Amino acid sequence: MPEHDGLMRVFWPTDIATSDLPGVIVGWRNSGLDVVVVAVLDHVDPKSVEGALKAGILLRGAPHDLDRIERLCGHSSMHVLGVTNPESAPEGKFIIEPSWVLATTGPSLRVPKVKCQVASSVQTISFERPIPNRMQYISLDPMALALADKGDPSLLSVSDGSDAEDEKQERRHRQKRRQLVDKLKLHSVVKHAPSMKDKALSRIVNQVNWAWELEHLMQKNVSLIGTRPKRTLSVSERVVEQATTMRDDAILWVWDKIIFYVFPIVRRIFILTLVSHRAAAEIFLMILEWRLRPSSPALKDISATAQQIEIRLQQFCYWPMQYVKLRLRKNDWASVTTSHPDYIRFYNSLWLVANDVIIGIAIGSYIIDNAGWVADQIGLLLRQYTVEALHSSIEWLMGWPAGLKLNKELALFLGDLFLWVIEYWSSCITTLQPLLPHIIWFIGFSSFAGASMPIAMFSDLVSILTIHIYSFYLASARIYHWQLTILLSLFQLFRGKKYNVLRNRVDSCDYDLDQLLVGTILFTLLFFLLPTVVVFYLNFAVARMAIISLKAVFDTMLSCLNHFPLFALMLRVKDPRRLPGGIRFELRDTQDRLKLDSNSSIAFSSHPPTSVIYLKPIPLSFTAMFHQYFQMGNRIRKHYLSPRVLFCLITGRFVPPIHRKVLYSLQYSMLPAKRADIIQMWDALNSLPAKKRPLGIYPYGKQFINMPSLPNGRRANGRRGAP
Amino acid sequence: MASRTGPQPAANPTQREASFPPLTRSATLPDISSSPRTSRSHLAPEDAFLAASPPRQLNGFESNAASHDSGAESRLRRLRSKLGSRSRSRHRRRRRTWKKILWVKQSFPDNYTDATTFLDSLQRNPRLQPYEFWPLVADTTVIVQQVCSVTIFVVCFVGIFTERVSPVTIVGWSSFATFLGWLLWDWWIGQEGEDEVLQRQNSLRSRSARQARQENARNSTATTTPSAASSVTNLGSTERTQSQGNLVAMRQHHGGSATSLQSSTSHNSHQGRHGEPQDGPSHRPSSPLRGGRLGLRLSTIKSAILIYFTILGLSPILKSLTRSTSPDSIWAMSFWLLAINIFFYDYSGGVGVKFPASLSTNAALMASTVLASRLPSTGQVFSLTLFSIEVFGLFPVFRRYARHRSWQYHVALSVLLVIGAGGGVGLILSDRKDGTFPWRSGLLGVLVGVLIAVMAMGASSWWLIGLQKYKNAMNGPWDAARPIIMSRRQWDDG
């Protein structure tokens, strides 16, 4: 080994069986004194183990190809790292190389005492192996629940002015920060090249993830090395064996027939139906996303229902791909952790849909049962709030309200105008009234497709049934804004100044008498008429804001139903190690060890200074899980609670509702930016490996089954080797 | 400073006398920046300090110099005294003379202060003009005129409001008077046409410069009577007391009447140029061409008709405008607007100034609109508005012309106004008996009005003259020099 700074670093799994028998430590040697222990093989000869490792005997019968191991763990083969309990082994059993680890294990010691001839100091980093079959793993940085394939583009596509410029300045800010960070890179006081150990970390993480699987594979193959007396079976045993094999053969024959003839047909049919559905979905999606001009909003941008349907369809289109990915995972090593987030995402969306449907059925059945009552309630609410409340408020405004000095004539005029529209609208509503129960019934029925559907429909219903308020708001805002601008310019005239567009400033100008006269009289007029208009405008603006907030509530419910990280939360409770959020180290007090050293034996008197560290995974934090919720909350807040909006409200400009895309980016974050088209899906589905004979997975399964009985088995052959 | 203010005055009174000569000498040194102002139009500082010229001010400045002990002069005196007492000792040490330059390293410490040159170019009250009494009184007439016209307007409103006077008669008479005034004004314009034509042919700069010069000439002819000249002179100061934006700046650095008028006219000329593109009814003297006077008349008539119909159309809306507003708030509002009108009125405006302070005009118009909106009937609203336009829009132009034409017109006009206002107020205040016209109260009102006017004029003049002795301006090279620019306006955004 070329370089070692005398620091021995041993990654030691805590949960490998610790016996006090002499054994051979097998594992990865990343660099000089930087080793990851994978397994401890008892009662074998280091040299033969070395040879076996070279020849790959120990990995014989691996379920999947071996080069993935090399790719991920960075080494072609493992090495013999050292021996355990050398002193208890018979003398001359093996020659200890200087770089070997000499570990003392035993049932009493949770962490082995490690020493090495060339090491001046030792770090023993003991870790608990994640069990790949339970999809546990560790990673340096928190796992991403959302798809990472699209960040800003989805936001940048939002191109209605305000948000666009918000985004723009945000991006500018981000870029500024980026430049700062680059400058920071330029500057460093002392540069030092990272040592081998430093660079090894990511590889070590993989090796730790692989440790469990490899160890079990090796323990299975330990029997292949080391010489064992080959004893023959007795007759009875042979008979039994014959019989069992015959039965197995029979079963296998039938099974093979089924696999080879029936299964493909079923599968093909299934795939065809799936693809046909996919095609239908495609058509729907096209309808939903059709926009007559690239700038004009698509159907899904207008209506929440369309949006909801679109999301569901998207999910439907994505599921097969996800499933295929997960299936592919099956015929790879369990320790390959790349597909775990996909797994979580897949099941999360499934779960959500299931939940959605369950709740939906409840709601739907309720609504359908008493559709009439609900319809009456809704009609009542509608009349009460969208018609009568407005009506009364306008009437209130027409008489002098709250001592406001309104201009009677103008108030009457405006009030009559709006009242007339309201009358007309209410008549429309009344004609619509008998239809309402059917609509409600339909909504209720639709909610069998999930509770999110009726919510979306309700939000659409609200926006449809309050069109008149929207229009009132628009009209009054226009009037108000217009009047305000005129007042401002007339005020300049009043001051004998005028706004100079060229210089972009106000400079003095002297008007003619008639200009002055007309200007002043108009100014006075508008000035005294302003309060009236303001009052009306405020009235409708408030109504508008109320509606917007109501829809915001609906949208929040929708996003909860669509994207609540239910599955992740459950996993977090059930098995936190499946949601790694990083790693952390714990420095253990070594006092007790030293004490133990002092009184135990002479062998450890020359013990290098050792620090025992526990490597533990950090479970994903809840904030990380709900990160996107926070994001969405920020975005909404930035859109509505900004001074810009307040300014718009005050000056009577139109306050644009937040773009659906922005609002729903949360929902889309679990879906790919562009869905795979039908051809890709077809290929993907067909690329699924046709089932081989199930025997192929038997050894895996069997080893999986008799895993618990492993130690004593090993103890057995150990005993056999003893005499 | 406390350490010095305490012992100082008592310590060495001798030094104060000792310190007078260098002070005055330094102050009277002709310095570069003040050389253009050496026209005899204002007193030189030594008049102020040695108290040579008008004997009236002697005591004034004496007392000033004596009274102000914490003032800058005494401070200066102390500084000089110290320097004197100190530089002697230094001159014993250093032979080479010290020069007030930075670009050579002199063998003096950085904090060396040369007694002879230090604060040399300081001058105090450099352009002080003592006021005389009568010119001041003469100037106040302008203000009196404005106040009186406002009063007359209010009187008419009250008359209409309390239905003592029929609006029609008011409008009729006022319109008739306006027409006469317009004829007269037009005739005056006719006399002044020629210079304008001449100016037309030149380029802008030369034109305005020349116009300036001609205005001077005309003024010097027109202001043969000393009162008028000094009247314009003192206007600057009257304004300065009621600090008026740019015009102050304009006046403050122009000493005498000639320069002041010149600058004002340069101002006007620019404004005339400025107002040129929009040729609405132009009340300005500079008519485009000789034949253009017809067009001028036509445009005037056109605008008159326009105004007429505008008011006619708007008065129904105005009638119901402020019904819901409580009357007292309306009274307060109109009062403030009229006050704005009086305060922001451009009293110094030359003839050419069209609507120099449109703020005041606008305020008056708005006041009249607000008041009109209290009136019950459309006719009243209409007539009041029209009347207000005549009073606030057109009448000032006429007044300005009258003053510009001849002093007698001016005086006569103001007397008339005072009498009218006083009488009107008297009539209004009189308890109305049925039908009979209250002569007595009217006469009483006239008397009281005249009395008040005279009192006010005299008192304000006295007050101003009294104020003047507190003036103590220190100038020196550190002041931001005021650029003297012939060709361009520079006061729009300084």
Place this chain on the structure above:
Amino acid sequence: MPRRTYNIAMVCDFFFPQPGGVESHIYQVASKLIDRGHKVVVVTHAYDDRKGIRYLTNGIKVYHVPFAIIYRSASFPTVFSFFPMFRNIMLREQIEIVHGHGSLSSLCNEGLLHARTMGLRTVFTDHSLFGFAEAGSILTNKLLKFILSDVDHIICVSHTSKENTVLRAALDPLMVSVIPNALVSENFRPLNYPTEPSAPGAGFGHNPPTAHHLGPNDPVTIVVISRLFYNKGIDLLTASIPRIIMNHPNTRFIIAGSGPKAIDLEQMIEQNVLQDKVEMLGAVRHEQVRDVMVRGHIYLHPSLTEAFGTVIVEAASCGLYVVCTAVGGIPEVLPSHMTVFAKPEEDDLVLATGKAIAALRANRVRTEKFHDQVKVMYSWSNIAKRTERVYQGISGDISETEFYGYETADSAAWGATSRSGVRSFALIDRLKRYYGCGIWAGKLFCLCVVIDYLIFLFCEWWWPRDQIDTAADWPRKHFEDSDED
């Protein structure tokens, strides 16, 4: 005796990244002082993203104090809330002398007040002139009086500025030193300076190959670099450019700078069609100024008020013939053979420019020699040296006699003992000084000072000195006091 080195804190609102004269002055003086072995920290307010503590080259440590900014130049007067932070900085940097710049910077004023309360020596540098006429200046004068009536020493950039300050704040003239600005003459070389030897021989000969030599009919370029504001005399410029060009058709103008008056200039250019004669560059950064200057032959400086006018020195150093209005401290700055003075009047400015052009055409001025002459006149190291002398004087390291240049004997005659050399820190003496500031103002000032002192006591109790750990010093330079320049 061995030269003492001081820990100096420059307190001012105006500092980098904001460009300007005061800013560069502070920076240059600070770095030169550091070269002389002192330790200098700059305390200024935070600019948009510049909060906290930064180091500039040459080890100038800058504290960007996070405070409310009313607008880009001046920070909001946070009268007493600045005190604890200020005290903390002073203590952790072990400051002995607080040097404030710019009478308009409220940060500086507060800093000086607090420094006196903490018992530190204070110096104040006044960069600007103030008249007495305007209503606004009355207030500023009162404020200045308040601040300066307790400052140990004042530095002005020109004698005019000194007179002004003495009058405004009613000071003893001997407390006011005149230390001009300077310039980094390497940054303001003429166009082909390195090639041309600085020996006077080059100037002789009838047509030396200098860029400034003018034939009879090659155009004269006039450069104007100034912020386009009213008090920079842009109105004069706007008025006189057409006439200058009318009188001398073979002239070009290059105008650099931005401001509200830019529009007037553009209008002038459009009104009398001069697009091909007048070139407006807009705002140029300070490091580009030289490149703009060397494109011209004459530098025109129509300012209406100017304390020092560094830019004309820079212009002269670039080998330009300077035409400037004789206002403020400008007449003191440059020798007469480099400049043509004009009254702040349109006609006179036109006249002076005409004279300058004529002189250039007749090759009567040797502009190629200006650079070396200016280099000898103004150098920052010299400025730093003189500033250091001020520091020595106020901290009593050189005797009063040497510093103030008079015997304390006759100084006793007019009772200046309280101010001679060092000002006493006793609260009662300070109150005396403040009390003399005016009838009402004096009492008000005293109130302020007392409150400040109470806050100081509170700070001493709340944040005790031993809790404040001192900052690591930048390695001091070792400077042997060589008496060149």
Place this chain on the structure above:
Amino acid sequence: MLTTAPHLHIRRPSPTTTEFTVSTLPPQTLPLRLLLAVVNLLRLLLGITVLLVLYAKWSLYSPYTAPASPPEALSLASLANALQHVLDSAPGRLAQRAAAGTPAWALGPAALAALYAAVRRVHAAESLLVLRGLGIQTSSSGATVLGAAATRFIPTEKIQDVLINEAFRGFEVRHYLIVVVDGEEDVVVVFPKLLPRRDVVERVWRGVRGCLFDVKPRPKDDDGQARGNGRRTNGKI
């Protein structure tokens, strides 16, 4: 007197592994232990009382009444029963009276505040673990006893620099230790809450550099650091 100024405590079992812990826990003396025990006991009592009062408040409104028959053990009913018994006891009645006395809007915030006071940590402890060849791990104890310590591990090859910076904080200027992480916008502040004084920070800094990069700290490094930190980072905490 429960806490002291933050002081440093170093554990280095081997030269390549060091843990710097800054804590406000004063050295353990007997009276201090007693005091702490008392305080914790009080807090426990406080918490229980608050919970009791809350339950009482709830039971005032809840229609639920304890069943007559004793329910089988280990069930919600039994739990409710037990709680009922507690409520019937003397302190329980007192709690009930308190609950009845205070209105809900006052009770809620008060209860929250009391609970927070009950679970708040007395001593803050922040530590920095340096493992040569692995990296740096900062950890700071949560605000409450419930929350675990928040840790952040930075691998060595992502560590760009470790340096001491100065920044304004409140009315004063503090030194603090930061880790510049490669490619991240924000630097990682070590000991963010306690912000120990300069001497501590410098010791930690030298220790970190010695342990992580195996450089022997020289006095010149300090200036290097100072020069380094100043020029770039705008020290915001």
